[in-house]
Amino acid sequence: MRVVHTCQRAVAVVTLSVGAALLMHTVPAHAETPGTLIAEYPLPEGTRGMSNADGTVIEYWMRGSHGTTQPASGALYIPAGTPPPSGWPIIAYDHGTSGLGPGCGGQSDPLAHPAQTIARDEDALLQYLASRGFAVVAPDYLGLGLFDTGTHPYLGIDTEATATIDLVRAVRSAHPELSRTWAVIGASQGGQAALGTGHLQVTDAPDLDFRGTIAIDPESDVEKLASLFGPGTPTPPAIADGFMDLFVSILAGLRATRPEVSVDQYLTPEGRSVLDSVGAMCTPQIMDRVRGLSIGNMLARPLSVEPMPAAVDAYMAVPTGGYNAPILLCINVTDAIVPSPLHGVLVAQLAAAGVDFQTVLGTGEHTQLNPQMWTAIEQFVARIQSSPASGNP
CATH class of the missing domain: 3.40.50.1820 (Alpha/Beta hydrolase fold, catalytic domain)
Known part of the structure; x- marks a missing residue:
């Protein structure tokens, strides 16, 4: 060859x-x-x-x-x-x-x-x-x-x-x-x-x-779920298993590639710490990192507040x-x-x-x-x- x-x-x-x-x-x-x-x-x-x-x-x-x-x-x-x-x-x-x-x-x-x-x-x-x-x-x-x-x-x-x-x-x-x-x-x-x-x-x-x-x-x-989440929001039990790593990965990817969105303004100190730590991890390690965390504890502002909704839609929405x-x-x-x-x-x-x-x-x-x-x-x-x-x- x-x-x-x-x-x-x-x-x-x-x-x-x-x-x-x-x-x-x-x-x-x-x-x-x-x-x-x-x-x-x-x-x-x-x-x-x-x-x-x-x-x-x-x-x-x-x-x-x-x-x-x-x-x-x-x-x-x-x-x-x-x-x-x-x-x-x-x-x-x-x-x-x-x-x-x-x-x-x-x-x-x-x-x-x-x-x-x-x-x-x-x-x-x-x-x-x-x-x-x-x-x-x-x-x-x-x-x-x-x-x-x-x-x-x-x-x-x-x-x-x-x-x-x-x-x-x-x-x-x-x-x-x-x-x-x-x-x-x-x-x-x-x-x-x-x-x-x-x-x-x-x-x-x-x-x-x-x-x-x-x-x-x-x-x-999946971007349609973003507007449902904010400070204190529990991770929905029906999707808790396997969802937190996806949620964190979306925010980490968005933060890395769309700095104009200022993702950190939506995060608590704990949320920022999580995103800081996962950027070079593979999925099994990300799952270990987020085990036991909740969406609400990571968020300082609702994800329904602009510019987040428009940014998430442009970032990941499937064309219809x-x-x-x-x-x-x-x-x-x-x-x-x-x-x-x-x-x-x-x-x-x-x-x-x-x-x-x-x-x-x-x-x-x-x-x-x-x-x-x-x-x-x-x-x-x-x-x-x-x-x-x-x-x-």
């Missing part, structure tokens, strides 16, 4: 071990165009149980917050064998909640950071997609990979989308065997990211041939119109992490906007796929392959 370098780097990589992948890389001195490859090198054979695909780590430039260009990382899996005449179609996989700090993304170093506590059957899904003849790309997201670029903008839908689109561009620049045809799938945070990607690509990547979005229990409409390709929603009505009424709001909004989407319901835990969902996913990806494929110029 070849090693590709497109920038002058101080680190020469010939082979990759799990330990080496854990080393955080120095941010290159000079940024290049987003979607430009920095480096590519092999993942250990058999990573994620991939027996039918070759895996590589991808380092690339992506668009960060406020128009900046930042280095990022992810993974690429290319099926073994001869590509079809039009090239391997691409599916981007957007992962679920994994933390806020470097190394937490789990894609460029999946063996070292099993931090995604609410993502189910990730390896099986990636193996399935590769077995169906798709090249799979998986971004770590901004700040969660091999470069320390500061606290990850958790649920910041703009950088989730640019991390995905710019990774697709980077891998295509180095691999002529990859097609223009692509789609995106994601679960939980990744479901929200996938929807953001499917929306942004309409104007951001019209040169590519986008075929659709699969979102599994996406973290949608303007899509140009089909959407498959897999939703568990018994989801306790993202309460199912919020998913109901998303479905109603998409329907009102006339979006081409299908919903498949389940009664499992957050991101759990039942047989009906798997059938719908199989049919969705089969339609991508049965349609005339675009070439790879």
Whole structure:
């Protein structure tokens, strides 16, 4: 497997071990165009149980917050064998909640950071997609990979989308065997990211041939809960388990990327202390840090006071119109992490906007796929392959 370098780097990589992948890389001195490859090198054979695909780590430039260009990382899996005449179609996989700090993304170093506590059957899904003849790309997201670029903008839908689109561009620049045809799938945070990607690509990547979005229990409409919280508010018992770490991660990401909001003005000293401490943690450590805390003890002002409501909406709201390709929603009505009424709001909004989407319901835990969902996913990806494929110029 070849090693590709497109920038002058101080680190020469010939082979990759799990330990080496854990080393955080120095941010290159000079940024290049987003979607430009920095480096590519092999993942250990058999990573994620991939027996039918070759895996590589991808380092690339992506668009960060406020128009900046930042280095990022992810993974690429290319099926073994001869590509079809039009090239391997691409599916981007957007992962679920994994933390806020470097190394937490789990894609460029999946063996070292099993931090995604609410993502189910990730390896099986990636193996399935590769077995169906798709090249799979998986971004770590901004700040969660091999470069320390500061606290990850958790649920910041703009950088989730640019991390995905710019990774697709980077891998295509180095691999002529990859097609223009692509789609995106994601679960939980990744479901929200996938929807953001499917929306942004309409104007951001019209040169590519986008075929659709699969979102599994996406973290949608969570921003609508913000106005309910203020000083003294107890954490709702129905969503207490697994919610505090999400709440804290949202505020930490917002504080890091939207300084004009002055998030600290909404926080008690305890709240500021919590946010100060979690910015480089992965999800298991964040969960330990917030155990026993309540929302009300963290807040000095209601989150319904501007500019917070408008800022949160702009930061993380899922677009409800303007899509140009089909959407498959897999939703568990018994989801306790993202309460199912919020998913109901998303479905109603998409329907009102006339979006081409299908919903498949389940009664499992957050991101759990039942047989009906798997059938719908199989049919969705089969339609991508049965349609005339675009070439790879």
